[in-house]
Amino acid sequence: GAGVSQSPSNKVTEKGKDVELRCDPISGHTALYWYRQRLGQGLEFLIYFQGNSAPDKSGLPSDRFSAERTGESVSTLTIQRTQQEDSAVYLCASSSTGTSFSGTQYFGPGTRLTVL
């Protein structure tokens, strides 16, 4: 595709509900990253996929957060039993390789999650 796409663009949910966020990377990009940006803060790394495996999950803040990826395509980030502190913009990025020093990460527009 032309770029990284994410859906939905906005999500409002009630505390305790589960949410799924979707990311479509650039076609052919093997590496996929999820980041979170809370209000007034920088982006925090959540998880990295190389193909459909996740060698680095170190940024997932709790076991309520999980993610999966289908081959070298779509990824979903799931947050179970949402809490108000989960409110943030969730950004997805992809790159042609996760291990090359020259791989540039291209970002999607983000999903703004609001937990009431």
Add this chain to the structure above:
Amino acid sequence: GNSVTQMEGPVTLSEEAFLTINCTYTATGYPSLFWYVQYPGEGLQLLLKATKADDKGSNKGFEATYRKETTSFHLEKGSVQVSDSAVYFCALRANTGFQKLVFGTGTRLLVSP
């Protein structure tokens, strides 16, 4: 661990003024350094990058030089335009491991006519 510190915003300038946004980093080894920009209503875009000491990244009139001795990567532009109003993020990527980016908190630039 690795970290990036950048100046607080907002930075408010008049058109054609000189811009500097400071960025310093803490990292082991020799990271790659980046500036990303987020225009209003748009996604994060790579502005420029430098992969080794003394490299200068440049794009759209913006420049930043990788200074290992001062662990800095300050963003500069000689003459800003209203269209440069955006949030600017400094980031690093370790050249070992899995290539995740570590970001600063962002600096909002507001340019008035």
